[in-house]
Amino acid sequence: MAAQRAYTTHPLVLRRVTVRRVHDVTPRMRRVVLGGDRLAAFTHDGIDHPPFAAPGFDDHIKLILAADGDVRAALPAQLPHGIEWTPAEHRLTRDYTPRRVDVDAGELHLDFVLHGEGPAESWAASAREGDELWFVGPKSSLRLPDGLDWIFLIGDETALPAIGRFLDERPLDATAHVLVTVSDGAARQELALRDGDTITWVVAEPGDAVALEAAVRALPEPAGEGYAWAAAESRALLPVRRYLQRERKLPKDRLNITGYWHREEATAPESEETAAAGTTGGGTPSPLPWLVVRAALQLGIVDAVADAPGLSPAALATRVGVPGPGIGVLLPLLAAHGVVMGVDGDETGLRLGPAGEELLDDHEREEYTGHEAELLLALTHLAPALQDGTSAWRLATGTSLHDTVTHDAERYGELVEECEQLVFLLNGLTADSLWEDVGTCLLTGPGSASVIAALDDAGRRPRLRIAEDDTPATVLRGHVPAPERIDWTAGPADVAVAAKALAHRTDHEATRLLTQLAAWTRTAVLVEASRPDGLSPHATEAALRAYAATGSPLRDSATIAAIAERAGWHVERTIALGWGAEATVLRRT
Structure with a gap:
């Protein structure tokens, strides 16, 4: 069945x-x-911007603050x-949900x-008429x-703005069962x-x-679609x-669970065993915990304990098909790092710890078992790769990543x-004049589904065709609405993306791809990241990860131009998309 998009994008x-x-x-x-x-449509530095729009009950805007008070220097x-x-040492950002958007009055609540002790709470506590605030989004x-x-509708006090807005505006005609946890009874609000x-407080x-x-668990089990x-x-x-997933059996497309904030945990003193398992002799973080968690996921240990809490180590060994001594090797380390609890003779049996609970989320486990994990393991060959x-x-696999x-x-x-996040960055491409005479667009790459979604959002309706091998094409079919409208064979087109x-x-391989595209079109667009995402906590790792994958760091404009020239193209212009991404427009020479 074709994927249906769950979000509507907005200009940033x-x-x-x-x-x-x-x-x-309330108090x-x-x-x-x-x-x-x-908040209305406006023009600044010659750029026309649309009016503010936040139609969703749980939309998020990103407030921009500064640790040193100089907000202007922190602005993107x-x-x-x-x-x-752009880099800004003292920038602080926090996501907040609009409680109300009053278009007629030109107001945002x-x-x-x-x-609280956060920067946004501190700003609000001292806010006075006339104070300024900068934000981006949603x-x-x-x-x-x-x-x-x-x-x-489930949440704590931080979710009340979204819950309250849902009940005020009723984006769908469905019975609402509301559950809110509050730290003080005085936090209760009148809701519509x-x-x-x-409602349960x-x-x-x-x-x-x-x-x-x-x-x-005490919420009702209503009939019908929920x-x-x-x-x-x-x-x-x-x-x-x-x-909700494992016991109530709600499918993933019927769940939206978001961590609005993170509690700072006090750092507990490390035991000698925990310290030894987590660092090398010089204090450098050890890969051992990562490898143990990876093994636990691959063996199904985390899922087994989640599905049957209270298992004994022997029962777990039988359930996952690992001999008892093997389970005995893993469990103490998994307990030391919060993946499981109940290892040392606890009569209640094995159950997931905080880290184990996190690993039930698909995105969290990808760090240990997905593509990024395999790429990380390839870095054991980093030294010879750099030399060669x-x-x-x-070097790790004997073949290219492609x-x-x-x-x-x-x-x-x-x-x-x-690449799903790419759809939020493509407004600059879909608004470009190159689309004015385009009747057919040829697409290739894992971001093709996002390009199709962005074209739909922009009202662009070229005929679409896909230039991909069988396996990638099959995967893309499952990520685009109405795959039947697409020609899944490569061929001539007015533009290739x-x-x-x-x-x-x-x-x-990049040169070879661009040479192939030159046989089908005279205009091509390359959508790639040329620099790290400035908000990513892993920005400093981006070049190394790219090198591990392809033998090339993140490709800047000069590198892209050199590859294109070898394939018979020249760079006409570059469209900045944001978050380090660019669209490079190529023409045949």
Whole structure:
């Protein structure tokens, strides 16, 4: 069945607003009403920007603050169709959900939980009329499925703005079952409930996973088609996700669970065993815990304990098909790193620890078992790869990464999923004048599904064809709506778009691809990352990961131009897309 998009994208615009008024909704929640001409359509530095739009009940805008107070120095660069997060040492960003958007009054309402210590809470606590605030977004809005009979709205105090907005605006006609945990009874609010709705208030400490899970288990089991939306402290939601997925059997497209904040854990003193398992002799982090967790996931240990909590080590060994001594080797280390609990003679048996709960999330386990994990393992060949000027992947596997993913549907599928974020950056490409006379577009690369979605959002309707081998084409079919409208054979086109097609190719393979495209079109567009994402905590690793994959660091404009020239192209211009990505427009020489 073809994939259906779950989000509507919006242009990314940097906006300035000022405080119009402030009032406390409850003793624990402050509402700041903001306004300004940049909520309407406006022009700045010759760039026209659309009016602010946040139609979704749980949309997020990114507030921009500064640790040193100099917010102007922390602002990102506004592109004609996107945002570039330039380096800024003191930049702080926080995501917040609009409680209300009043288009007629030109106002945006934001609710802030008080008594916190974060920069946004501190700003709200001292906010006065006339104070300025800068923000970006939202980048997208959630699309709820049609035909729902009921919805769970689950959260803590930080989720109240989204829950309140849902109940005010009712984006779908479904019975709402609301559950909110609050740290003080005074945090309760009047909410716009209808006949048939239910609401449960639970007083518990912030981030109390036990209280939240117990309350979720007590929710009704309504008949018909349902959906669960939840937002709270990230770790507190882990058992909620497990329960709704594994016991209530809600499919993934009927769940939206988001960690709105992260509780800072006090650092416990390390035992000698834990310290030895986590570092090398010189204090450098050891790969041992990573390898042990990877083995536990590959063997099915985490899933087995999740599905049958209370197993004995012997029963676990039988369940996953590993001899008892093998399980005995892994369990102490898994316990030391919070993956499992109940190892040392605990009569309640084995159960997941906090880290184990996190590993039930597909995105979390990809770090240990997915494509990125395999790439990390290839780095054991980093030294000879650097000496030989080749990719660590080729030395580790005997073949190129491109050859590997082209014949492995699961790996190619991971690349396609990684490219899903690309759709938020493609406004600059779809707005470009090159599309004016395009009747047919040829697509290649794992980002092709995102390009198709972006073209749809922009109202561009060229005939589409795909230039991919059998396995990648089959994967892409499952990620695009209405695959029957696409010609799945390569051929002549007015323009070709290679979306992240070079990121898993060596320079030689990239040249070969561009040579192939030259046989079908006179205009090509390469969508690639030329620099790290400025907001990513792993920005410093980007060049190394790229080198491990292809034998080339992140390819800058000069490198792209050299590859294109070898294939008979010249660079006409480059379109900055933001977040380090660029679209390079090529013409045949």
